[in-house]
Amino acid sequence: MLSATTFALALAALIFEALIGYPAPVYAVLRHPVTWIGSLIALLERALNRPGFSSAARKGAGVFTLGLVLAATGVVAWAISAVAPKNAFGFVLLAVAASSLVAQRSLHDHVASVARALQSQGLEAGRREVAMIVGRDVSALDVAGVSRAAVESLAENFSDGVVAPAFWTAVFGLTGGALYKAANTADSMIGHKNQRYKDFGWAAARFDDLVNLPASRFAALWLVIAAFFSPGADARAAITAVRRDAGEHRSPNAGWPEAALAGALDFRLAGPRAYGGEWVADVFMGDGRAELDAGDILRALALYKRACAAQMIFLAALVGIFVF
Template sequence: MIVPDSLPLLIAALLLEAALGYPARLYAWIGHPVTWIGRLIRALDRGLNRERDGFARRRLAGVAALAILLAATLSAAFALIWLCRLAGPATLLPLALLASTLLAQRSLHEHVAAVAEGLERNGLTGGRAAVAMIVGRDPQSLDEAGVARAAIESLAENFSDGIVAPAFWLGALGLPGIAAYKAINTADSMIGHRTPRHLAFGWAAARLDDLVNLPASRLTALLLVAAAAFDSPRQASAAWRAVRRDARSHRSPNAGWPEAAMAGALGLRLAGPRVYGTVRVEDGWMGDGRAEAGAADIRRALALYRRACLLLWGLAASGAGLVLLA
């Protein structure tokens, strides 16, 4: 289902976010919608996730917390739509500005580029400091190749759940769609981990996040394969082959798709066994290229990412055109 004006809204939001990002001064002044969602999640976690309760009761409490979160988020989204409609014919602009805050094209590029710059200017120390801002694993355990691979993996995964997925739900369901997606995704990042505290309480958030990211992860892989074709058909073929062979061997039902496409397109091996804190995670390798990577490979990944973003804009524009002609 595509709600009226959702695709023009998507195009406007993508362009505004790419041009403006989210101003640092605004963040310092009022925070960010995701931080507001995060405060509500923390409050629900403190109030409903009681350690004295049994597993089943805590799982049910997690379902209730997710329902409350979505109800609050959707209520805010519909209230904002009502307020923006008071602007009359200019409704699209304030709605697009609101939606753009829930996309991350510009900030993702900046954070990943900072890792390449850190490696180039200050070597391993600079790369570790920059990559610590975007990955959960211990940067001190990474060598230069590990830092570069971590940055590229983060770029691929966050292209899917930070850009393509929110864009997909914005295009399908308008502002309520992208707001609900960001609430679910934020809940998964905060309480969806398999820790003793959140194994039961975060179950609903983790499972729903897997579901809502499923279409976008596949679309992201296709966008990266198509973007690779601008370099050469051989790179596109390698990306597609890696997706078909490796995507399902990732521990995540969704992250393997963009990571495999990125790995195949760049001729790298990504993912594989990794250490988060003190926990070693055994994961399948994405791609069959070289494991050695550096700042130049991050730059190549960013170039591929920029082309894929352009393809996403084109896809949204084409969809809007088809809707207008229908």
């Protein structure tokens, strides 16, 4: 389904979201697609994830849940695409709908709030802000730990919150972006390795790994390109870090943007940390400084904005190639 229209739709969605985000009045009336998808997942999880079921039965229930969530989301997105007028007004409507699937502006704002909190209110405020965007235990984090957590979240969510929905929208239109968002929401809700979800969420976690494979590589590419145009960043070091470290990360995808960002800015990211009371051993991305602070978060955000611009320019070039 690759075409100038799908490329233009992904580009327009990114532009709209960067300019206006997801307006609070719209959220107050309609909520957000993620909340609708999340409500369906929660309903199915309560009904089907029974403690008394065998491991195989819970895996089967998880496969069924993922399939039903994808089917419902796909039908709704396809119907919206089908009934939208086949003119400029219809394209704008679809682009606005697709803009709800990406999170450039909100990701920037959430990460920037961590830097502001550290700068103006201190460590405890920084911990409260970073706890809103990471799943790890933040209670024992110092300033450097809070800063690294914010930067790591920026890198990982650039891939799965910005690049991936734009990629699948560019490939399959609104339906592709919506299906990706459903898969990613399922992973974030049930794709955990604890006792409750390790079987029921198995399918969601594996499927999310699969659909994020191309986006994580593109995210690393956009960060490398951004480093070429960012004062104080090193694109060659970013490439070196990706080649050396990305494949060593416990996630098949998160290591790519984390390594690229770490290498570009001479950081050391990832490594051992605690999630839900459990210590997770992981290798470091990059071999630079681990003692980060609020200023380093702002440097990472500056690189992130250039990476977002690189993605938009690439999509605009594809539109031009297909049209002319």
